[in-house]
Each structure stands twice: as structure tokens, then as C-alpha cells.
Amino acid sequence: MSSQSLKVVVIGGGAAGFFGAIACAKTHPHTQVTLLEAGREPLAKVRISGGGRCNVTHACFEPALLVQNYPRGGKALRGAFTRFQCRDTVAWFEGRGVQLKTEDDGRMFPVTDDSATIVECLMRAAHGAGVEFRNGSQVSSIYHSPSPSFKIELKSGETVTCDRLLLATGSNPMGYKWAKNLGHQIESPVPSLFTFNVRDERLKELGGVSVANARVRLPAAKLEQTGPVLVTHWGLSGPAVLKLSAWGARFLHECRYQTSLQINWLPQYKEEELRQMLLLVKSQLPRRAISTSCPVPIPRRLWERLIDAAGIDNEKRWAELPNKSLNELIQQLIQGKYEITGKGIFKEEFVTCGGVSLKEIDFKTMESRHCSGLYFAGEILDIDGVTGGFNFQSAWTTGWIAGQAMGNTQSPNP
Numbered sequence: 001m002s003s004q005s006l007k008v009v010v011i012g013g014g015a016a017g018f019f020g021a022i023a024c025a026k027t028h029p030h031t032q033v034t035l036l037e038a039g040r041e042p043l044a045k046v047r048i049s050g051g052g053r054c055n056v057t058h059a060c061f062e063p064a065l066l067v068q069n070y071p072r073g074g075k076a077l078r079g080a081f082t083r084f085q086c087r088d089t090v091a092w093f094e095g096r097g098v099q100l101k102t103e104d105d106g107r108m109f110p111v112t113d114d115s116a117t118i119v120e121c122l123m124r125a126a127h128g129a130g131v132e133f134r135n136g137s138q139v140s141s142i143y144h145s146p147s148p149s150f151k152i153e154l155k156s157g158e159t160v161t162c163d164r165l166l167l168a169t170g171s172n173p174m175g176y177k178w179a180k181n182l183g184h185q186i187e188s189p190v191p192s193l194f195t196f197n198v199r200d201e202r203l204k205e206l207g208g209v210s211v212a213n214a215r216v217r218l219p220a221a222k223l224e225q226t227g228p229v230l231v232t233h234w235g236l237s238g239p240a241v242l243k244l245s246a247w248g249a250r251f252l253h254e255c256r257y258q259t260s261l262q263i264n265w266l267p268q269y270k271e272e273e274l275r276q277m278l279l280l281v282k283s284q285l286p287r288r289a290i291s292t293s294c295p296v297p298i299p300r301r302l303w304e305r306l307i308d309a310a311g312i313d314n315e316k317r318w319a320e321l322p323n324k325s326l327n328e329l330i331q332q333l334i335q336g337k338y339e340i341t342g343k344g345i346f347k348e349e350f351v352t353c354g355g356v357s358l359k360e361i362d363f364k365t366m367e368s369r370h371c372s373g374l375y376f377a378g379e380i381l382d383i384d385g386v387t388g389g390f391n392f393q394s395a396w397t398t399g400w401i402a403g404q405a406m407g408n409t410q411s412p413n414p
Contacts (some may be wrong), residue, residue, distance in 0.1 A: 008406050009162040011139055013037030015046055016378025016395035017168035018122045023141060024166075025129035031407040035126070036137040036152070043119045044292070045350075046168070046408045049392070050107075051075035054115035057089045057396070058389040059102040069390045071192070071247045073383030076358045084400045086393055096121050105239075107388050110259025124216040142178045151372040152211060153409070165365075166375040171352035175380045179356050187382040190253040190353030192246045195344035196261065198235035199267065202305045204335070209299045214238050215267040220259055223253040226267055231302070233345055236261075243386045245343075249353035257343040264334045265298050265306075268403040274330055282326075286319035293318070296333065306332040351391055355382040365405035368400055375402040 008031055010021045025033040041047075041309050060066045063081035067074035074337060090108065098121045099111045103385040110117040126133060145151055148161040168347065169175025176186045185196065209231045216236070217224035225247070227240035262346040274296075281295045291314050294303040308314070312321070329362060337368055355374055359368050368374040377398035385391045 002040060006164070006407065006409065007148065007153065007162040008164045008166070009150070009160060009169060010020065010035045011054070011142075011152070011168040012041070012168035012170060012172075012378070013042035013135065013167075013228050014168060014170055014378060015043065015122075016170075016399040018043060018405040019128055019165065019299055019396050020166050020168055020375070020377050020406070021131045022122070022125045022404045023341045024130050025126075025131045025399045025403075027404055029130070029406025032132070033130070033134045034134060034162070036154075036160070037133070037135045037139045038359045040136055042133065042135060045120060046119055046122070046392075047115050049115060050109060052115050053109050053113045054118045055107050055109060055389040055392065056093065056100055056118060057086045057108045057346045057393045059086065060109055062086065062221060063089045066390075066393070067188070069388065070383060070394070072353060073381065073385075073394065076361070077383065077397065078362050078398050080401055086389075088345070088400075089393060089396050092396075093118070093121060096125055098099075105388065111377075115376045118358035139174070141176075142182065144182055144374070146373055160179040164373045164375065166377060166402050166406060167380055168377045168395075168402075169381045171350075171355070172380075176355065177195075179380065181375055181377070182368070183367065184359040184360055187354045187357055190249055191343065191351075191353045192249040192353040192384045193242050193387055194245045195232065195237040196235045196241055196245070196340045197257070197344055198261070198338050200338050202302075202309050203231050204305075204334075205237070206231040206301055209302055210238065211265055211298050211302070213268060214240060215264040216244050217262040217264070218244065218248050218251065218253070219262055221248050223251070224247045226330055229263070232344075235340075239387060246351070246353070246384065246386045248353045249384075251386075252340075252343070257340060259340050261338045261340050263303070263336045263338060265336070266296055266333055269296075271330060271334060274334065275326070278326060278329070282318040283320055284318065288318055289314075290316055290318055290321060298333075306336070309336075337341070339387030351384050353382075353384050354377060355380050358382050361414060362399070366402035367405060375406055 010017045021033050021035045067078050078111035100108045101111045140155045141153045143151040149163050150165045152160040211229050215226045225240045225243040228238045229240050310332045350396040366375045378395040
């Protein structure tokens with residue numbers, strides 16, 4: 001098959017689809033690449049991600065460390081990241097005039113703080129590479145045949161044919177349906193990266209209060225995460241909670257988002273260290289009211305609620321604190337038990353745990369092991385990362401690898 005006659009279709013105009021289309025058209029300039037997007041607006045998720053700033057990637061440039069940020073898919077991505085990782089993403093955008101900056105937590109954004117910068121860059125790159133972009137093209141069904149390899153029926157009644165097909169439909173249920181019809185196993189999709197609904201007097205009216213370093217734990221799943229925790233009007237959010245929701249996505253789904261959560265507001269202290277610190281305060285400031293003299297690095301309003309939860313009177317002084325109350329206060333500070341009653345949302349990223357089974361994909365090419373000429377990239381795969389630019393990075397990586405492979409004139413996998 002000559003490259004001039006090779007037709008490639010990409011279904012899905014998101015990050016992975018665009019990157020795959022650009023990589024294919026750029027690497028194999030005589031290949032005819034068409035990108036089909038159901039919506040009227042391409043790159044919709046890119047536009048709204050990161051609060052409209054677009055968290056492009058993360059400043060983690062070592063593949064062995066990078067894969068540790070993927071609750072599902074890390075092992076499969078290990079080799080892929082040696083070919084295209086965060087450093088390559090930075091270089092790709094900078095090579096097209098888009099400078100990225102690194103924030104204190106490692107997240108990388110365009111220096112403009114505007115996702116439109118990324119969208120416009122991808123659109124220019126696609127146009128420059130000769131990708132034919134067709135928005136408003138809703139696919140109704142896909143058929144695999146000997147020649148051409150694929151027939152794609154659109155809801156308009158039109159049929160599009162191609163030799164190679166890339167499915168980059170994200171978490172769209174239709175994408176899973178087409179993949180299944182083409183012989184693939186789908187790991188049941190469930191939400192990942194979400195906040196916790198917690199109704200508890202200790203947190204009531206504390207919306208906006210945050211603790212820079214806390215440990216949240218799901219005892220029943222033996223999972224925990226440490227990092228910033230934010231109290232919201234519905235419960236708990238912040239990086240530690242979001243990461244815990246990602247690693248515990250299946251467990252939380254199975255228990256219908258109702259389970260116990262343990263919070264250590266002071267993970268930097270061992271229990272005995274904390275006890276000695278509080279006893280020292282008791283001896284040095286005996287006349288001070290406990291409620292107004294918080295000796296640990298948590299917000300005063302939270303301190304007051306935990307004192308109350310420990311059964312300590314608001315007016316009680318340190319000298320009057322009995323050992324039993326001291327023990328209860330320590331428990332509230334480092335082993336408080338809270339009940340998750342439901343799942344909230346995380347507006348900046350909507351990520352799904354589940355998708356096309358990874359054992360059915362050749363990660364050297366992103367080609368299906370079951371269906372010749374079929375490729376996958378992005379969130380349609382059973383890959384998901386924690387918050388911080390990792391989900392976009394897996395989209396760039398898998399899209400790039402698929403794009404490099406799709407234009408090869410050699411026969412695809414048998």
C-alpha cells in the first residue's frame with residue numbers, strides 16, 4: 001500500500017484525537033488524515049480544563065516517577081513515556097510558539113494562563129499538517145471489512161471509508177460501544193477524581209478552610225493519600241481527597257460512595273510527639289483558654305471544632321484539661337472518623353476509571369491486538385491519572401504514538 005493512498009480517520013476532536021491526527025499527518029505527509037468530531041466546538045475539554053487555564057502537563061520528567069501518578073495504566077505507560085513524556089510535550093508546544101510555566105505544585109500551564117492558547121496552537125498545527133477537520137460529524141456505526149479496512153456511517157447518512165482508524169472518543173459511551181463491537185473488552189467505566197460528600201458537625205460552616213498537609217484514609221480499602229485538604233460546604237475536596245478518590249474509584253463505586261474516612265490533620269507528628277507538645281503547652285500556658293491558643297498548624301476554626309468534638313468546654317483552660325480529654329483531643333486531631341455519604345464533582349477535570357482493556361493494546365503502536373488497523377488513544381483506554389496534568393499527558397503520549405504508527409506503509413498487526 002502506498003502512503004499516497006493511505007486514508008486515516010480519527011474519531012474524536014479532543015486532546016488525544018488532535019495530537020494523533022497531527023502526528024500522523026506531520027510524520028507521514030502523503031497520508032490523508034480526516035478528523036471527525038461530533039460537536040460543533042473542537043477541544044471542548046481542553047478549553048475548560050484547569051479553570052480555563054489548561055493544565056497541559058506536569059513537571060515530572062522521569063518516566064519511572066511519572067507512572068506512579070496513574071491509578072490505572074501506569075505499567076502500560078512505562079515504555080510509552082520513554083518515547084514521549086512531559087519534556088517532549090513541553091518541547092512540542094514551545095516549538096510552536098507556546099511557552100509553558102511550572103507552578104509550585106509541578107503543574108504546567110501556558111504562560112498566558114489561557115486555554116485558548118493551547119486550542120489555537122493545536123488547530124494551527126492540524127491545519128498546517130493538512131488534517132481535514134470535520135465538526136458536527138456524528139458517527140452512528142463502524143464496520144471492519146477487508147478493503148477498505150473500515151466503513152464509518154454518519155448520522156447524516158454519509159459513509160466514510162479508511163484504511164486505519166483511531167478511536168479517541170474519551171469517556172463517551174458510544175466509543176466504548178464501537179470498541180466492543182470491534183472485539184474489545186471494556187472495563188466497566190466508573191467516575192474518578194471527585195470530591196466527598198461529608199455531613200459532619202465538625203465541618204459545618206467551615207467551607208473554605210484548608211489544611212496544607214493532612215492524611216486522608218479509607219480504612220476499608222487500605223488506601224491513603226497525604227496533601228492539601230479543603231473543607232467545602234458539601235464536605236471535603238483538595239488534592240489529597242481527589243487522589244484518594246482516583247485510587248479508590250472502584251472501591252467507592254462498589255460501596256455506593258458510602259464508607260468511613262479517617263483524617264489525620266497532623267501527619268507530620270507521631271502520636272507521642274503530639275502528646276508531649278500538648279503537655280508542654282499545658283505546663284507553660286496553664287491559664288490560657290484551650291480554644292484560643294492553638295499550638296498546632298491547623299486553622300483556628302477547625303481547632304475549635306475539634307476541641308468541641310473532644311468534649312472540651314469552650315472556656316476550659318489548659319491547666320484544667322484531664323488526661324482523658326487530652327487523649328480524646330489527640331484522637332480528633334490524628335484519627336478522626338468521618339462518614340462519606342456521597343460523591344461530589346470536580347469541575348476542572350472529569351475523569352473516568354475504566355475503558356478498553358489495556359492487555360488488548362500494543363503500546364508500542366497503540367494498535368488493537370484484535371482488530372487490524374484499529375488504534376486507540378486517550379481516555380477511551382482504561383487509563384486515568386490523578387489531578388495535575390497527568391491525564392492530558394497520557395492523551396498526548398498515546399495520541400503521538402498512535403499517530404506515528406498509523407501512517408506506516410507496512411501492514412498493521414495481523
